[in-house]
Amino acid sequence: MRGLITIILLALSNLFMTIAWYGHLQWKETSWLKHAGIWSIILFSWGLAFFEYVLQVPANKLGFKANGGPFTFFELKTIQEALSLIVFTLFLIFVVKSEKLAWNHFVGFGLIILAVIVIFKKW
Template structure:
């Protein structure tokens, strides 16, 4: 159960992270961000990042082996990176819509999945 909670919180964390890092690039033409200066954008992104950290930090504490969770440091980081790419890709497909997935993206994602397998494999 702690593993499921950890992964769910990491997904939410990555949604906020993606919005904080890239959302302002997409919505600049259709909102107040169009006229906002860089400092306003930074403060807006920091506000979103606050919610990222509200999920990320507890997720890592709940999921970490030494706190009773199922994951090592390497596994937590690997899960976070894989989720980050999935969330980012979904953001591009459903929100940005101007970027197209190509064969090299699929190959790269496949290699990342292979890396996840290698990290989690008990040799």
């Protein structure tokens, strides 16, 4: 159960991260961000990043082996990176909509899946 909660919290954390890093690029023409300066956008992104950390720190604490969770440092980081790419891709498909997935993206994702398998494999 701790593993599942960790993954859910990390996925939600990545959603906030993706919006903080890239949301202002997408919504600059349709919101107050259109007239915002760089410092306003930085503060807006920091505000969103706060929620990223509110979710990510407990996820790592819950999921870490030394705290009773199922994951090592490498496994936590691997989960986080894989989720980051999944959330980012979904953001591009459903929010940005101007970028199209190509064959090289699928090959890259396949290699990332392979990396996850290698990291989690107990040799």
